[in-house]
Amino acid sequence: MAAIELRGLTKRFGELTAVDDLTLELGSGTVTGLLGPNGAGKTTTLRMLLGLVAPSAGTATFDGRTYAELDEPARRVGAVLEASSFHPGRRAVDHLRILASAAGLPTRRAIEALERVGMAGHAHRRVSGFSLGMRQRLGLAAALLGEPSVLILDEPANGLDPEGVHWLRDFLRAQADAGRTVVVSSHLLAEVAQTVDHVVILDKGRLVASAPLVEITSRATGAVVVRTPDAERFRAELTGRGVRAALTGPDQVCATGTTPEVVGRVIGALGLVVYEMRLEQSNLEDVFFSLTAKEGARS
Amino acid sequence: MNRLIRTELLKQRTTRTFTAALAAVPVVAGLVVVASFSAAGKQGNEPLGPDHLLQAVGAPASVVTLIALLLGVLGTAGEYRHQTITTTFLGSPRRRQVVVAKLAVHALVGAALGVLSVAVSTAVALPWLRSGGIPVELSGDVLRVGAGLVLSAALYGALGVSVGALVRNQTTAVAVVLVWLLAVEGLVGDVFAGSGIVHWLPAAAGRALVHGASGDGLSAPLAAALFATYVVVLAVAAVRFTVRRDVT
Numbered sequence: 001m002a003a004i005e006l007r008g009l010t011k012r013f014g015e016l017t018a019v020d021d022l023t024l025e026l027g028s029g030t031v032t033g034l035l036g037p038n039g040a041g042k043t044t045t046l047r048m049l050l051g052l053v054a055p056s057a058g059t060a061t062f063d064g065r066t067y068a069e070l071d072e073p074a075r076r077v078g079a080v081l082e083a084s085s086f087h088p089g090r091r092a093v094d095h096l097r098i099l100a101s102a103a104g105l106p107t108r109r110a111i112e113a114l115e116r117v118g119m120a121g122h123a124h125r126r127v128s129g130f131s132l133g134m135r136q137r138l139g140l141a142a143a144l145l146g147e148p149s150v151l152i153l154d155e156p157a158n159g160l161d162p163e164g165v166h167w168l169r170d171f172l173r174a175q176a177d178a179g180r181t182v183v184v185s186s187h188l189l190a191e192v193a194q195t196v197d198h199v200v201i202l203d204k205g206r207l208v209a210s211a212p213l214v215e216i217t218s219r220a221t222g223a224v225v226v227r228t229p230d231a232e233r234f235r236a237e238l239t240g241r242g243v244r245a246a247l248t249g250p251d252q253v254c255a256t257g258t259t260p261e262v263v264g265r266v267i268g269a270l271g272l273v274v275y276e277m278r279l280e281q282s283n284l285e286d287v288f289f290s291l292t293a294k295e296g297a298r299s
Numbered sequence: 300m301n302r303l304i305r306t307e308l309l310k311q312r313t314t315r316t317f318t319a320a321l322a323a324v325p326v327v328a329g330l331v332v333v334a335s336f337s338a339a340g341k342q343g344n345e346p347l348g349p350d351h352l353l354q355a356v357g358a359p360a361s362v363v364t365l366i367a368l369l370l371g372v373l374g375t376a377g378e379y380r381h382q383t384i385t386t387t388f389l390g391s392p393r394r395r396q397v398v399v400a401k402l403a404v405h406a407l408v409g410a411a412l413g414v415l416s417v418a419v420s421t422a423v424a425l426p427w428l429r430s431g432g433i434p435v436e437l438s439g440d441v442l443r444v445g446a447g448l449v450l451s452a453a454l455y456g457a458l459g460v461s462v463g464a465l466v467r468n469q470t471t472a473v474a475v476v477l478v479w480l481l482a483v484e485g486l487v488g489d490v491f492a493g494s495g496i497v498h499w500l501p502a503a504a505g506r507a508l509v510h511g512a513s514g515d516g517l518s519a520p521l522a523a524a525l526f527a528t529y530v531v532v533l534a535v536a537a538v539r540f541t542v543r544r545d546v547t
Binding site: 044047050051052053054067068070073074077079081082084085086087088089090091094095097098099101102103104142 | 302303305306309310313314315316377381382383384385386387388389390391392393543545546547
């Protein structure tokens, strides 16, 4: 059964349609990457799901109920939407005590949640002295207070240093292993590629793709790069044989949608001098970019 | 609802602003007595007399109500400023209840500050006057002014919550209340001098509620009813606005 369901979800801000007729189901126990360039509608989608922004049309539900209809929302869904949503003068543990109090949870959960994110040693420090990485962890501790089965994180890796990103990755993996349904948004696919099972790509408020990660990665195709002093003639010959090729440097040709065998035979036929020939596996980011760019060109 | 009220109280208790406000009120109330009593009988001031107790209890009203008002403004606008409003509404998606809890807690905080002020004023002024051989007692007038101050501070606390919820930007909200109190009502009084309209404005009603009628002003009970009406109207607007608006 789908843990999260979006049906025709739409949000218009005046003339701008931030989210456009989004229909989507996210399975229970999966880790989903909600991806798209900045302004794709990721944050607005998550905020509608969490009842902070009212949809212009459509519904967003958890097991059939909107966020506001959940009995004890903090025990069902944990969310981190901003890099810092703390009163700077408050101590870390007090921030969590307030949220525990609002959710009707015992106050000891505050310390337990800090321990879970490795922040127990900073419990009595004021948030104003915290680094971005520490704030991010405190936000995650807040989301974990109610032991929710669903975790929603909006751009959790933004502004983190490599160590922080690494920690976040392990954290997400641990949450997934604990059986939680996780939705994590990002504008960088590589950031979440090691963690997610399922990928949802948005662009300009519309759904571009929703598929298992393996399916998305299989769309990645290779390119053959050849360095030769006769680059322009080589490019023309390749194009003449129906191979897509472009000059990517004064002595460099890049052929796509083909194989090294095909390119090698052309080189042999021409008796071309070659300095270098290599196969470049395009990465996920290229797939991501091609999907969103294609969508952009169509509109 | 109890849970939300407890939570809002906890929010207040865990900020230094609140601690500072709690410390400032007795200091102000005490200093007001010391300053006015020390100056009595000197340089043409009236010598100490039985009326000085009434003055001492009523004098800190403007400062105490301002503190209650600002705490209320920070209680809501501060949540928008620090984006804690997001976690607040995630924890309690029924926003109407959140605003009602804030109104209740800030009325309570205002009332507590009022009680503290009246208690300190009395505790300093009463022995001082008696040691000077002046016969004073807690007359009906003193109790009325004291009760007026407590009620006024409670209403101001709730008023601050509503202004903060409606304006949302903390700096603007603080500026709005300060400009209103320091300039707008005075200007209206100057422009419409003699019309009596100035007595019907909120801050004037808040003052009359404490100090009673001055000149052709409103009586304390009428002022209390008027000021409470302002507070309720703004509170209803704040609830409706908060429930409707997106939190982006």
